[in-house]
Amino acid sequence: MPEKLYLNGNYTAVKKAKISVFDRGFMFGDGVYEVIPVYSGKLFRSEGHLARLQYSLDAIDIPNPLTTLQWIEIFSTLIEHNFPSVDSVIYLQITRGTMEKRDHAWPPDMQPNVLVTCTEQVYAKQDSATAGAKAVTLDDTRWSDCHIKTINLLANALLHQEARNQGANEAILIREGFAIEGSQSNLFIVRDDIVITPPKSRHMLGGITREIVLELCQQNKIICSEKNISEDDLHQANEIWLSSATREILPIVTLNQHAVGNGRPGVVWQQIIQLYHEYKFNLIRSPGD
Ligand SMILES: Cc1ncc(COP(=O)(O)O)c(C=O)c1O
Structure with missing residues (x-):
């Protein structure tokens, strides 16, 4: 069980993390995500995942709330806090933000909600005897x-x-x-x-x-x-x-x-x-x- 996650600028205990029910991700699935493997505490091909994140954000017109350096800093902090030396996975999601009331349309000045977690991952041992x-x-x-x-x-x-x-x-x-x-x-x-x-x-x-x-x-x-x-x-x-x-x-x-x-x-x-x-x-x- 991971101890901490990142939510909107804060590293928070998993059990204490809270987000509004008017989050557009919660109500409409209005957001994008990435899943990045971490092997023995090391991020794997994070630049490709961050490039695809930008592609997905552009496609649905959500501004990227963080720079590449800020993303990497968050991933590294969570890996260090939670699973510094074993295999894990970084999950990140960005939703368009929180509405004042439920509405399909959105105003131009929405603040995206950002969630990042690091959870333990057991990658399947793949050899020809066991795989398939x-x-x-x-x-x-x-x-x-x-x-x-x-x-x-x-x-x-x-x-x-x-x-x-x-x-x-x-x-x-x-x-x-x-x-x-x-x-x-x-x-x-x-x-x-x-x-x-x-x-x-x-x-x-x-x-x-x-x-x-x-x-x-x-x-x-x-x-x-x-x-x-x-x-x-x-x-x-x-x-x-x-x-x-x-x-x-x-x-x-x-x-x-x-x-x-x-x-x-x-x-x-x-x-x-x-x-x-x-x-x-x-x-x-x-x-x-
Ligand atoms: C529909 C779909 N296609 C392909 C992939 C594989 O993408 P990746 O290799 O980046 O994990 C995924 C991964 O979640 C997926 O959901």
Whole structure:
């Protein structure tokens, strides 16, 4: 259990933190968020997460209330207070602010509400003997602006819960015949040794883990292509992976109750997860962020 969080300028005991019920995040889901991994007390790719935060804020016209240095200072203070040497995760959310009364429209001078927490995180130990998850395909019922990392996650949560109800770990979302991403992850398939991931579009979130996977493929001569994935491509894939900050690169071994490939994490996944872990450990050992 973390001891302290950051709320609107103050480091507060978790149990004492309070926010108005007229917060627009509380009433409308009007805000954005980020989830940043912390390995052994060290922030992982925080610059990418802060750049995406700015992108999401710009998209819904909320001013960034803090500078990069101020954000990093808050993250470091919370890590130091709560989990200085183990793995954890920074969650931050910015809402448009607190209304005087409930109203869809907002005045021009709103003060955003800022919350940052640092909670312990156990990252799954991923090796080919233990890894392997189940996914089901579901219709993508989300809105058209999924490139914004909004706290309004009702459709994602309903879809994820439906996958869980069907005994799967994650839903792969299908829009107009194409597989877009997971309810909380990006999608990769492997076909004939080529790694394929859908290109960035307004229908998917540009994941930071996805960026790292693309970089690692390029640096290590693994052929990788950003191309739309039809539902048929998905079903014929030799390997399927889902990527996210907290689940890293998860191999999917069962899709809609059918084995993917030989039903075990594939050889290309074994290569990429090893590269990912090496990259991670090099960053942890390097000085600075
Ligand atoms: C819908 C969706 N797509 C993709 C991702 C992966 O993004 P990242 O790798 O930055 O965690 C997430 C993570 O929360 C997500 O919610």
